[in-house]
Amino acid sequence: MNVIELEKVTKTFDKLVAVDDLSLAVPQGSIYGFIGPNGSGKTTTLRMIMNIFYPDSGSIRVFGKESQGSSNNRICYLPEERGLYKKMKVREILKFYGNLKNGKNLDKEIEFWLDALDLSEWADKKISTLSKGLSQKIQFIATVVSRPELLILDEPFTGLDPVNTDVIKDEVLKLQDRGTTIIFSTHDMGIAEKMCDFIFMIFKGKKVLDGTLSSIQDKYGSDTLRMSCKDGISALKDLDGVDKINDFGQTQELHMNGECDSQNVLSQIMSRTSVDSFEIARPSLHDIFVRIARPEHEEQH
Amino acid sequence: MYKTFIIARMEYLSTLKSKSFVIIMLMAPIIMSGSGLTMKLLENKVDTTDKKIAVIDRSGVIIEHLVEAAKTRNESEMFDEESGKKIKPAYIFESVEPAENQQSQQLELSDQVRNGSLHGFLDIGSDVLHPGENQETRRITYHSKNSSIDQVRYWLQSRINIQLRRLRLAEVEVEESVIDDVLTWLDTEALGLTSIDEETGDIKDAQRSSEIQSILIPVIFGMIMYLLILMGSISQLQSVMEEKSQRIAEVLLGSVKPFELMMGKLGGGVGIAMTVSLFYVILAVIAVNYWGYEEFIPYAVLPWFFVFTFFAIVMFGAINAALGATCNDPKDAQSMTFPALLPVIIPLFVMIPVIQQPLTGFATGMSLFPLFTPMLMTMRVATPTGIPMWQPWVGLAGVIIFALFFIWVGGRIFRVGILMQGQPPKLSNLIRWAIKG
Known part of the structure; x- marks a missing residue:
């Protein structure tokens, strides 16, 4: 069963087409990752699902009904922009947001989540005394405290350190285990690859990718060589059959053109330097993202 | 509706708890009634310094009466009957002979007001008893530092006019007792409208209006x-x-x-x-x-x-x-x-x-x-x-x-x-x- 269904949805702001003829279906219990460059239409899509923006055309059904969103207590939304009342205390604000979603056993839930995210000692402190990271964790609790069935998170990991990223990531996975459907948008391709059952990419308002990571990678084939060598990127210039190189410092990702043979590339490299590791791989999500988004950037430059 | 109520309650309580709200709520009536309160506080803070006023009486018929009236006023109004405390200034009038050059004389008296030896001076024209066409000889002028709102001026105006009327009536041989009757002054009280009491049906007296x-x-x-x-x-x-x-x-x-x-x-x-x-x-x-x-x-x-x-x-x-x-x-x-x-x-x-x-x-x-x-x-x-x-x-x-x-x-x-x-x-x-x- 699909929790969310978008059919031919279009939204324009003045002359800018933010979302163009978008169709999408989010299965129940899945984690659905929204990726795309800045300004591609991710947040607009999420806001339309939340019924904060109305589409110009097309239909959006959530739990099988139209015009749901923020008014539906089964759906909770963590927007990209974080904002909390600075003068309120942590417990007060969590109760306020829980009440807005008609949450049950809120006192218990608040204790549970504060404990889970190691924030119990901050319960009676004012928001103004919290660091940015702590505020972000509080904002996350405010979103999940009412135990929604559908959770929509816009950039939930932005600004968090690796420890807190892991904490939030673990909690998101636990929520999925309990049956919650989760949509989140992210710029972190590593997280999207590891966490998402389905990945959806939007670019200039249009859907360019939609499916499991494996199905997406299949489309691009095994045209990537992941390797490391003694002399690094300097030894890899002007290789025959290689279109592009992504340099990560210690490792490099080489994108081969269609006709190229990986063994030929390896022998070229070995003639120049000693190879530490060499792997024929499918392109990473990062690579796929860049392949889609970069030509546009280059044109603009 | 429920969510509107939650937001309203949060807005209401957070405002109610804020210090700025408490300050505004208490300050507002204080500020608004501030002027009234100040007036009330200053009501009894009257300047009780004696007022010495020079009088140039060109008519020759007023000064004597003014000195007499001031004496009566000073005796009856200057002190609080219960506490004996001085609550009003004494009015002291000093007769000054008219000089030939009126302007120079007024300048000299003005200087005395400026240096504080006089509170003010009064110049009474020669024809005030029977004012004719000449605007100069029928004038009564009072000069002080703040003459337009000076309480002395209000007092002088009333006393001088009563005395002039009294003199005019005496000239036509009206008896003293009749003059008193003629000059009796009555206030008009400000009252509201008479109405019917809704409970008893009786006619209610009009209430004082202010x-x-x-x-x-x-x-x-x-x-x-x-x-x-x-x-x-x-x-x-x-x-x-x-x-x-x-x-x-x-x-x-x-x-x-x-x-x-x-x-x-x-x-x-x-x-x-x-x-x-x-x-x-x-x-x-x-x-x-x-x-x-x-x-x-x-x-x-x-x-x-x-x-x-x-x-x-x-x-x-x-x-x-x-x-x-x-x-x-x-x-x-x-x-x-x-x-x-x-x-x-x-x-x-x-x-x-x-x-x-x-x-x-x-x-x-x-x-x-x-x-x-x-x-x-x-x-x-x-x-x-x-x-x-x-x-x-x-x-x-x-x-x-x-x-x-x-x-x-x-x-x-x-x-x-x-x-x-x-x-x-x-x-x-x-x-x-x-x-x-």
Whole structure:
């Protein structure tokens, strides 16, 4: 069963087409990752699902009904922009947001989540005394405290350190285990690859990718060589059959053109330097993202 | 509805708990009654320094009487009968012979006033007993540092005129006892209208009327309502702008519809205003009873005051919340504050003529314009003159229609504006958002 269904949805702001003829279906219990460059239409899509923006055309059904969103207590939304009342205390604000979603056993839930995210000692402190990271964790609790069935998170990991990223990531996975459907948008391709059952990419308002990571990678084939060598990127210039190189410092990702043979590339490299590791791989999500988004950037430059 | 209530409760409680609210609530009546309180405090702080006044009596018929009258006054009025404390200054008149050069003499006396040896001087023309055509010889001039509001001048004017009339009557041989009768002065008391007691059916005596009833009570109602509108409605502009710029609005919109958010904020504002108005009214009733002016409490006006306050907060609150949603930063909000305040300030400008003559076409027309109705109609209802009963009802209908219209328009502007970043709050944008929604 699909929790969310978008059919031919279009939204324009003045002359800018933010979302163009978008169709999408989010299965129940899945984690659905929204990726795309800045300004591609991710947040607009999420806001339309939340019924904060109305589409110009097309239909959006959530739990099988139209015009749901923020008014539906089964759906909770963590927007990209974080904002909390600075003068309120942590417990007060969590109760306020829980009440807005008609949450049950809120006192218990608040204790549970504060404990889970190691924030119990901050319960009676004012928001103004919290660091940015702590505020972000509080904002996350405010979103999940009412135990929604559908959770929509816009950039939930932005600004968090690796420890807190892991904490939030673990909690998101636990929520999925309990049956919650989760949509989140992210710029972190590593997280999207590891966490998402389905990945959806939007670019200039249009859907360019939609499916499991494996199905997406299949489309691009095994045209990537992941390797490391003694002399690094300097030894890899002007290789025959290689279109592009992504340099990560210690490792490099080489994108081969269609006709190229990986063994030929390896022998070229070995003639120049000693190879530490060499792997024929499918392109990473990062690579796929860049392949889609970069030509546009280059044109603009 | 439930979510609107949650937002309203949060707005209400957070405002109620804030220190600034407590300060404003307590400061406002203090500031408003500040001038009255100061006057009351200064009432007994009279300058009791003796007033020495030089008199050039060119007629020769006044000075003697003035010296005599001052002596009587000083003996009977200067000291408090119970405490024996000096409560008024003594008036001491000193006769000065008229000099040939009047200007030089006046200059010399003026210098004495300047150096403090005299309080003032009086120059009485030679023909004051029978004033003729000559404007110079019939003049009485009083000179002091602040002669226009000098209490001595009022006293002199009354005494001199009584004496001149007495002399004129004596010249035509009217007997002394008849003169006293002729010159007897009676005050006209200011009273209200006689009415029937609703409980007993008896005719009630007219109550004493005063400036308190005629001017002060309507002004107090107007000023309190102005304050409540500032507190409950105009503050929405700043508050919504802050929530928008701090991104709180977007978080809230994940849980409530924009209209519910706006109505919740409005509900909080109304709650605050009604709490404060109730506090002010109870405080005023207690204070007025304590000071023994209970007959001045206009109980009949209170229902109108509360109803008009309620709808004024809703009406102005809706439009201010919408304007706040169009602002991106404090600078935008600052530029919107004056136009937002204008419909509340205009009633203050026209307040006095409307109170003095509440039945004129101007007063009626102004008070029936819905934006001005809450303040002006309440003030008119509070005047002792009274106004036709249909007018506050028609005014109320207009205010309700405007309030509903503003909620509708405000809701549409709020919905678009609250998530729109970087767009300046231009009139063209407001109209577009209001029409397009």
